[in-house]
Amino acid sequence: MLELDHIAVAGETLGAATAHVEDCLGQPMGPGGQHAHFATHNRLLGMEPALYLEAIAIDPTVPRPPYARWFGLDAFRGAPRLDKWILRTDDLDAAIHALPMAGEAVALSRGNLRWSMAVPRDGMLPFDGLFPALIQWHSDTPPGLSLAKPALSMSGLTVRHPEAEALRALLDPYLDAPLVSFETGAPGLEATLQSLGRTVTLR
Numbered sequence: 474m475l476e477l478d479h480i481a482v483a484g485e486t487l488g489a490a491t492a493h494v495e496d497c498l499g500q501p502m503g504p505g506g507q508h509a510h511f512a513t514h515n516r517l518l519g520m521e522p523a524l525y526l527e528a529i530a531i532d533p534t535v536p537r538p539p540y541a542r543w544f545g546l547d548a549f550r551g552a553p554r555l556d557k558w559i560l561r562t563d564d565l566d567a568a569i570h571a572l573p574m575a576g577e578a579v580a581l582s583r584g585n586l587r588w589s590m591a592v593p594r595d596g597m598l599p600f601d602g603l604f605p606a607l608i609q610w611h612s613d614t615p616p617g618l619s620l621a622k623p624a625l626s627m628s629g630l631t632v633r634h635p636e637a638e639a640l641r642a643l644l645d646p647y648l649d650a651p652l653v654s655f656e657t658g659a660p661g662l663e664a665t666l667q668s669l670g671r672t673v674t675l676r
Contacts, residue, residue, distance in 0.1 A: 474562070477561070482527070497673055507535070544602075546596070560606070575591035575604065578590070585612065601634065625669075632655050634658070638657065
């Protein structure tokens with residue numbers, strides 16, 4: 474089954490992505506790190522229940538890799554926004570066999586974290602980037618479990634797309650994510666969060 478692991482805000486710079494999150498939530502993001510394979514970097518923030526929020530962007534301090542970056546970041550333009558949702562699986566190979574449009578398995582690491590992620594060769598996920606990225610953790614305590622949980626929780630994630638019903642039909646046989654709903658509309662993600670005792674919407 475595929476379970477919700479985390480959501481990601483992309484920006485043209487990490488500073489812009491981080492500021493977008495912090496302005497919305499009214500609280501600071503924690504540290505993250507660099508992803509050497511894809512030449513990106515991030516910051517993280519833990520959320521209930523066993524989830525986390527990521528801000529991610531191209532790392533300008535390292536050379537561009539000779540292949541496409543993940544999350545479509547090579548083509549990302551404009552204001553920072555909630556841009557990706559990531560589903561966790563215990564068997565990435567089986568998930569890719571069932572959903573080959575997710576991409577090819579790439580082995581990754583950062584610090585003491587080890588994981589594999591499905592990444593399309595061109596870096597672009599289907600459905601205008603709103604097909605979920607698929608991840609399998611090889612660490613006993615992934616960020617959703619290890620990060621400190623501030624006064625932050627997620628009560629819903631809406632995936633909007635003109636072909637939302639087709640996306641739902643693809644994922645329904647495998648998806649175990651009660652917080653996720655699908656709506657027909659202009660492409661985009663919207664998370665409903667409880668931050669510091671108030672309800673906020675992250676887009």
